[in-house]
Amino acid sequence: MPMIEMSSVNKWYDDFQVLKDCSTQVAKGEVVVVCGPSGSGKSTLIKTVNGLEPFQEGTITVDEISVGDPATDLPRLRARIGMVFQNFELFPHLSIMENIKLAQLKVLNRTDDESAKRGMELLDRVGLVDQADKFPAQLSGGQQQRVAIARGLAMDPIAMLFDEPTSALDPEMINEVLDVMTALAEDGMTMMVVTHEMGFARRVAHRVIFMDEGRIEEDCTKDDFFGTARGERAQEFLSKILTH
Amino acid sequence: MNYNWDWSVLFCFVEDPVSSCTQPFFYWIVSGFGWTISVAAAAWVIAFSLGSVIGVLRTVENPYLRGFATVYVTIFRNIPLLVQMFLWFFVFPELLPDEAGKWVKRGMPLPEFWTAVVCLGTYTASRVGEQVRAGIEAITQGQRYAAMAMGLRPVQVYRYILLPVSYRIIIPPLTSDFLGVFKNSSLALTIGVLELTAQTRQIEEYTFQGFEAFTAATLLYIVVTAIVMAVMRVVEGRVVIPGMISLGAK
Numbered sequence: 001m002p003m004i005e006m007s008s009v010n011k012w013y014d015d016f017q018v019l020k021d022c023s024t025q026v027a028k029g030e031v032v033v034v035c036g037p038s039g040s041g042k043s044t045l046i047k048t049v050n051g052l053e054p055f056q057e058g059t060i061t062v063d064e065i066s067v068g069d070p071a072t073d074l075p076r077l078r079a080r081i082g083m084v085f086q087n088f089e090l091f092p093h094l095s096i097m098e099n100i101k102l103a104q105l106k107v108l109n110r111t112d113d114e115s116a117k118r119g120m121e122l123l124d125r126v127g128l129v130d131q132a133d134k135f136p137a138q139l140s141g142g143q144q145q146r147v148a149i150a151r152g153l154a155m156d157p158i159a160m161l162f163d164e165p166t167s168a169l170d171p172e173m174i175n176e177v178l179d180v181m182t183a184l185a186e187d188g189m190t191m192m193v194v195t196h197e198m199g200f201a202r203r204v205a206h207r208v209i210f211m212d213e214g215r216i217e218e219d220c221t222k223d224d225f226f227g228t229a230r231g232e233r234a235q236e237f238l239s240k241i242l243t244h
Numbered sequence: 245m246n247y248n249w250d251w252s253v254l255f256c257f258v259e260d261p262v263s264s265c266t267q268p269f270f271y272w273i274v275s276g277f278g279w280t281i282s283v284a285a286a287a288w289v290i291a292f293s294l295g296s297v298i299g300v301l302r303t304v305e306n307p308y309l310r311g312f313a314t315v316y317v318t319i320f321r322n323i324p325l326l327v328q329m330f331l332w333f334f335v336f337p338e339l340l341p342d343e344a345g346k347w348v349k350r351g352m353p354l355p356e357f358w359t360a361v362v363c364l365g366t367y368t369a370s371r372v373g374e375q376v377r378a379g380i381e382a383i384t385q386g387q388r389y390a391a392m393a394m395g396l397r398p399v400q401v402y403r404y405i406l407l408p409v410s411y412r413i414i415i416p417p418l419t420s421d422f423l424g425v426f427k428n429s430s431l432a433l434t435i436g437v438l439e440l441t442a443q444t445r446q447i448e449e450y451t452f453q454g455f456e457a458f459t460a461a462t463l464l465y466i467v468v469t470a471i472v473m474a475v476m477r478v479v480e481g482r483v484v485i486p487g488m489i490s491l492g493a494k
Contacts, residue, residue: 052389079395089390092485093408102404103394137487148390155394 001064003028003159003190004049009058011044018044019055020214026159031191033201033222036211037237042194043086045211046161049192050074050081063158079107082152086164088144090136090151096123097132100151108155115154122150126180142173146180159190166197196241202226210234253453254460269447269457276443277464283360283439284426290365291372291425298369299376300402313373320370325363326431332363333435360432368425375417379410412483419476423469440464 002025011019018041026032034042047053048060051067051074060067065077090099097119104115123129126146128139136144145165152160162181166174178200185191185204195201201208201222208225210218210233218225218234230238254273256265301313320328333356337345349355383406391401411418433442444461448454 047389050393052392075392075395075397078393081393083390083393085386085390087384087386089384089386091387091390091405091409092487093412103396106400106404107395135486137485151394 002026003030004060004062004192006045006049006060007058009045009048009055009060011048011053011055011057018214019048022058022211022214022216024209024216024219026190026192028190029188030206031185031189031193031204032207032209033205034192034194034209034211035196035198035201035237036217039213040211041214042209042211043163046163046192046194049161050078050083052078052083075107079103079155080158082149082155082157082160084145084148084152084160084162084165086167088136088141088148088168090144090148092136095133095135096128096139096147099136099147100154103151104154118154119150122153123147125153125183126150140173141169142176145169145173145177149177149180149184153184159192160184162191162193162195164194164196166195198226198238198242210237212237247455249456250451250453251456253447253451254456264451264453267450269451272443272447273440273457273460273464276438276440276461279357279432279437279439280426280429280441281468283357283364283429283432283437286361287364287368287425287429288422290361291368291421294365294369295372296376296407298373299380300407302373302377303380303406304398317370317373320367321374325367325428326434328367329360329363329431329434333359356432356436359435360429360437364425364428364432368421368428371421371424372418375414375421376407376410378417379414380406382413383409409485412485415476415480415483419473422476423472426468426472427465 004026006025007023009019009022010017020041022041022045024032034046036042044053048055049062049067051072055068058068062077062081066072067074067077090096091102094102097116100119100122101112101115104110104118105112110118120129120132123132126149128143128146128150131139131143131147136147139147149160149165165181166177169177174197178197181191181193181200182204193200193205205222208218208220208222209216210225210230212233218230220230224230225234250264253264253269256263256267256269257271258268259265298313298316301309302317304310323331337348339345340348348359352358380402387405387409388401391405396404429439430441432439433445438446440461444457447457451457
């Protein structure tokens with residue numbers, strides 16, 4: 001049974017169709033990179049997985065729970081799926097540690113000690129123990145994004161979603177975030193990653209999904225994607241971003 | 245100008261028929277000042293709590309709740325405060341069932357005071373509500389997504405993320421509204437609350453020393469508003485989000 005399964009997902013903003021008949025799946029422990037030109041719907045696609053973006057047709061299940069079913073307790077499902085955003089989205093009024101503790105306390109009902117302990121473990125893992133008492137705006141972008149990853153992991157998620165996690169970063173900070181993500185993948189985390197980092201895709205991904213104009217145009221193994229099996233649009237996209 | 249200045253009327257502590265102290269005017273001012281503070285403080289409690297609820301409702305998805313809040317703001321913000329004061333005092337009790345109407349007019353303790361408090365509170369709530377809404381809307385959709393993505397429920401998203409950040413953003417306009425409720429409390433005199441302005445007018449009528457009396461009232465209003473501004477500046481400094489640019493009032 002795949003961890004994430006989408007079948008024939010369609011989504012419209014009024015008359016404009018942003019997702020067209022999207023079907024794919026992510027197995028447990030699999031790392032899937034989603035790429036494509038801007039406006040292709042990849043960010044929207046990943047946000048439908050935990051129900052941040054509603055969709056009108058099709059089904060999405062995560063760990064066999066239907067996301068689109070009105071009877072589903074979405075907050076409860078979301079608590080089991082970590083998500084990392086392009087702009088980090090740490091809460092500015094809370095310290096780094098408070099950011100990591102918040103959902104552990106209020107959603108998982110862990111004690112303050114438990115949450116702080118788990119928080120410290122994860123800060124250690126992303127190399128930011130000494131920043132625990134600082135506030136988000138006092139950290140660099142790369143550091144903030146590593147905190148955001150730690151914040152997601154603190155919930156002990158069954159899968160992690162990354163929505164362009166390095167797009168807002170200065171070049172020299174991209175690697176520190178990708179390193180954390182690579183380590184996470186090596187630990188067997190199920191990951192769906194929207195990114196333009198083709199180096200990361202080449203090294204870490206098991207599969208690559210290429211989207212264009214709301215459609216999943218390619219959905220194949222990494223080797224096929226970077227080999228010759230890809231279609232014309234993907235070819236064109238790759239040649240553009242690999243030679244920029 | 246032919247005017248006989250006599251500041252001593254402000255310092256009449258006891259009745260003394262041989263001087264100009266026909267009444268203990270000092271205590272009239274003290275009492276009026278007390279009522280002004282009481283009306284403003286009680287009205288602010290309503291304004292802040294009700295206003296926060298209205299502001300939140302203006303931003304929720306449910307169209308009925310949002311519609312209710314919009315209608316509330318439209319009504320309470322768009323009717324002149326003085327008219328609202330009269331509506332609450334003269335018209336509202338008549339719309340109630342007989343017994344309830346009588347109780348509001350005569351049965352409840354301090355009817356003028358509480359009517360003024362409710363009127364000022366509900367009026368100012370419409371303004372506070374708009375500030376709160378603006379504060380919440382200033383927060384990016386990404387913050388909301390991040391809060392939802394970690395499993396927080398809608399009430400928790402407001403309680404832990406949106407409201408704490410939005411209150412910090414709107415401290416300056418909230419301060420203005422607090423000052424507004426304090427100054428607007430002078431309208432309570434029109435329905436018979438003997439607050440500072442009413443007492444001042446009364447002193448003028450008794451002594452014809454209007455300049456002295458109104459000078460005293462003016463100074464008291466300014467002193468209180470200056471203190472409030474100073475306190476709010478300290479509050480603003482205390483809750484400032486570290487690392488976020490805030491020039492603040494200097």
